[in-house]
Amino acid sequence: MSGLIAVVPDTRPVMHEAFTGAVRDAGGEVAGTAGLADAQAMIWADPYAANLYPELIAAAPAVQWVQLPYAGIEPFVDHLDERLVWTCAKGVYADPVAEWVMAALLMGLRDFHVFAAADSWCAESGRNLLGARITVLGGGGITRSLLRLLEPWGCQVTVVRRTADPVAGAARTFALADVHQAVTGADAVVVALALTDETRHVVDAALLEAMGQRCWLVNAARGGHVDHDALGAALRSGVIAGAVLDVTDPEPLPNSSELWGLENCVITPHIGNTREMGLPLITNRVRENVGRWLAGEELLGLVDVALGY
Amino acid sequence: MSGLIAVVPDTRPVMHEAFTGAVRDAGGEVAGTAGLADAQAMIWADPYAANLYPELIAAAPAVQWVQLPYAGIEPFVDHLDERLVWTCAKGVYADPVAEWVMAALLMGLRDFHVFAAADSWCAESGRNLLGARITVLGGGGITRSLLRLLEPWGCQVTVVRRTADPVAGAARTFALADVHQAVTGADAVVVALALTDETRHVVDAALLEAMGQRCWLVNAARGGHVDHDALGAALRSGVIAGAVLDVTDPEPLPNSSELWGLENCVITPHIGNTREMGLPLITNRVRENVGRWLAGEELLGLVDVALGY
Numbered sequence: 216m217s218g219l220i221a222v223v224p225d226t227r228p229v230m231h232e233a234f235t236g237a238v239r240d241a242g243g244e245v246a247g248t249a250g251l252a253d254a255q256a257m258i259w260a261d262p263y264a265a266n267l268y269p270e271l272i273a274a275a276p277a278v279q280w281v282q283l284p285y286a287g288i289e290p291f292v293d294h295l296d297e298r299l300v301w302t303c304a305k306g307v308y309a310d311p312v313a314e315w316v317m318a319a320l321l322m323g324l325r326d327f328h329v330f331a332a333a334d335s336w337c338a339e340s341g342r343n344l345l346g347a348r349i350t351v352l353g354g355g356g357i358t359r360s361l362l363r364l365l366e367p368w369g370c371q372v373t374v375v376r377r378t379a380d381p382v383a384g385a386a387r388t389f390a391l392a393d394v395h396q397a398v399t400g401a402d403a404v405v406v407a408l409a410l411t412d413e414t415r416h417v418v419d420a421a422l423l424e425a426m427g428q429r430c431w432l433v434n435a436a437r438g439g440h441v442d443h444d445a446l447g448a449a450l451r452s453g454v455i456a457g458a459v460l461d462v463t464d465p466e467p468l469p470n471s472s473e474l475w476g477l478e479n480c481v482i483t484p485h486i487g488n489t490r491e492m493g494l495p496l497i498t499n500r501v502r503e504n505v506g507r508w509l510a511g512e513e514l515l516g517l518v519d520v521a522l523g524y
Numbered sequence: 525m526s527g528l529i530a531v532v533p534d535t536r537p538v539m540h541e542a543f544t545g546a547v548r549d550a551g552g553e554v555a556g557t558a559g560l561a562d563a564q565a566m567i568w569a570d571p572y573a574a575n576l577y578p579e580l581i582a583a584a585p586a587v588q589w590v591q592l593p594y595a596g597i598e599p600f601v602d603h604l605d606e607r608l609v610w611t612c613a614k615g616v617y618a619d620p621v622a623e624w625v626m627a628a629l630l631m632g633l634r635d636f637h638v639f640a641a642a643d644s645w646c647a648e649s650g651r652n653l654l655g656a657r658i659t660v661l662g663g664g665g666i667t668r669s670l671l672r673l674l675e676p677w678g679c680q681v682t683v684v685r686r687t688a689d690p691v692a693g694a695a696r697t698f699a700l701a702d703v704h705q706a707v708t709g710a711d712a713v714v715v716a717l718a719l720t721d722e723t724r725h726v727v728d729a730a731l732l733e734a735m736g737q738r739c740w741l742v743n744a745a746r747g748g749h750v751d752h753d754a755l756g757a758a759l760r761s762g763v764i765a766g767a768v769l770d771v772t773d774p775e776p777l778p779n780s781s782e783l784w785g786l787e788n789c790v791i792t793p794h795i796g797n798t799r800e801m802g803l804p805l806i807t808n809r810v811r812e813n814v815g816r817w818l819a820g821e822e823l824l825g826l827v828d829v830a831l832g833y
Contacts, residue, residue, distance in 0.1 A: 343804065
């Protein structure tokens, strides 16, 4: 494939600079304004400027591949064109959320929330994530990233999803209807579902009871998945071991919530994936995809133009 | 290989039960008292009863492999016999310490120590371990376990050891003499060294200065590796970002230490590897090795009888 690659528009200087660097790092040549007519690929460098696309693609008739900078391609849906290969950042943004889940699991199981608040030498405590039984509710991108990060830990992972179709890397898969069975005996339950009528308050008093007193709840999805009143009661009375929540209902969680006062409940301010974390991740994806393009290999994050995602 | 395996002695019921379960889980048959004469392998189930070994091995003449339950085999040195294959728990106990390091890295970089102590919604903050630059001082068992756990995170790992011989999984290796160069630009420095005259206070004011204000210090080795006065000053003035210490000098760290009062310093009570964590880990090793034995594969933790370790 040709190494001449356009990085456009230049309306967001920080992103533009990062992507041009990534193209060069991967061995590509960045097309200047004069070179746009010969560019074979186009890296789009401003998520908020889809309106500039028609003019720029018209000036770049040799382009065969367009890389978009985000996972959801809604602003580009009207521009998708089957004659081109389109890629987006699918999957990229799941990694920091999966990392947040790992941080939450390790903090809870190893009692780091206790040590972080201590002002004197504590008693020995903590359990291992190594070899633990982890149940993940949800079988999407966050779960796939999490399974990848968990791979060296020797955990027994159970995945709960709409259907019981197997998930690579999981020891067991259950349908959502069998969620109570799936959480029984778990050391931690991770919520990584989409929020629908079916999954709202999936973590209710009965599920917390089924999880049991050794189990941590880790919510990386939406506050609406958890019945917060039931959770507060379960945490107060030791029905479960503890909870780490990156999402609450509502957000921000008001100071009046009883959850703030519970030692076994840690709330992080929806930072699974922060604005700052995004740019390095999508820059890595651009570098990886430019390398694959130049080598003639399959690109990551391919968009199905017919389906529009 | 024969599936008849003796688990002896039965003087520690909890360990004996765990190991017999592991043998069965791996597909082996547990030899009862009557079956000892035909057992082909012996899993030793009491670290404090090496004195019983001569009598039991005499009653089990068909044994070809002996699995010992701990990493150091000192109590068995007099019984080692070159006609048998010996394995011990080498490497098993490094895993929980490496897990502690992962928990410390994630807590520090993702600001979980701040969130754990918060009683209201915080500002967005935190950085990724994904893709971070990590410098590990030490090239032994903990480092090997840590490199294994870090494998999916895409980190740029630098290892510092006595010599600059390469370490599998590390991007760069430096000799201890070049430690200042090795920590420059790191997002975190992990101490996993043995404590010797050469390594005492390796983390001093000058090294902290070289680490810089974005860098976390994580000490999983010995308190004597760190000059605590220099560390306190560096944490107060923002010379480094923060510290997570599982070891201090002295231990327990007295309440009068200024480190207790610093938000960017978390101290855990030497729990890299707790007493409770040991049994599940060695049980996993027994299960793994019985599976390998039955499949005719190489066993983990082989003891070199001639060398005695």
